[in-house]
Amino acid sequence: MRLKQGEMMRKTMMAAGMAAIMLAGCAKSGPPPKREPGSWSSKFELKRVEGKDADKAKAAMTPMFAMMSAMSICVTPEMSAKEDPTQDVEKLGGPNGRCTFDRKSIAGGTIDVAGTCKLANGKTTKVTATGTLGASVQDMDTTVEVFDATGAKEGLMEIANHSTRNGECTAKDMKSPPATM
Numbered sequence: 001m002r003l004k005q006g007e008m009m010r011k012t013m014m015a016a017g018m019a020a021i022m023l024a025g026c027a028k029s030g031p032p033p034k035r036e037p038g039s040w041s042s043k044f045e046l047k048r049v050e051g052k053d054a055d056k057a058k059a060a061m062t063p064m065f066a067m068m069s070a071m072s073i074c075v076t077p078e079m080s081a082k083e084d085p086t087q088d089v090e091k092l093g094g095p096n097g098r099c100t101f102d103r104k105s106i107a108g109g110t111i112d113v114a115g116t117c118k119l120a121n122g123k124t125t126k127v128t129a130t131g132t133l134g135a136s137v138q139d140m141d142t143t144v145e146v147f148d149a150t151g152a153k154e155g156l157m158e159i160a161n162h163s164t165r166n167g168e169c170t171a172k173d174m175k176s177p178p179a180t181m
Contacts, residue, residue: 032085032106035165036135039173041072042163051146051155065159074169085133089113099127109133111140122149136165 044065049058086106099117106113114128124147131140140161146154 030108032111032133033109033135034080034083035075035138037075037077037080037169039072039166039169040075040163041069041166042161043069045160047141047158047160049155049157051153054155057155057157061157072166072170072173074173074175075165076169085111123147123154124151131161138163 046058046061046065049055049061051057089101089104089106098119099115101113101115103112103114105111109132110130111133112130115126117125117127119125126145126147127142129140129142132138133140138161142159142161144157144159146156148154
């Protein structure tokens, strides 16, 4: 089944956006802080979308970000103990390591990452993420640029993420399934 170019861009931008969200769980010296166990909520703001069918992409992502911003998750002590923001950034390239990094500082209370990822469809994304990471509050700004196989820029997306620990876990928090490795 062949996707229209606008739909392909929207799917590529959404995949890149998910990579940016994955970084949100990440983190000037020493190991990055781990999140304190408890109830966590995040506010995602789609700051800017550019490119072909940008209005459609924004219309598709805005409700998704609103839904994600309305949820809270329960971070258990076991989940917190297993978190490794440095490894999460390494996983951005997938199992074949398709990302290279110009900057990769994830330590202490900050994150400053800039990388280029090669996608299976021949496209390239450039991802930058900067912010502060703490045990109870995390703020990050992420920019994702998408380029076609010839290097022509197809689109850009900027996302702001603010995550906060709200207290102890509640019955309303979403629970993560246990890892099955």
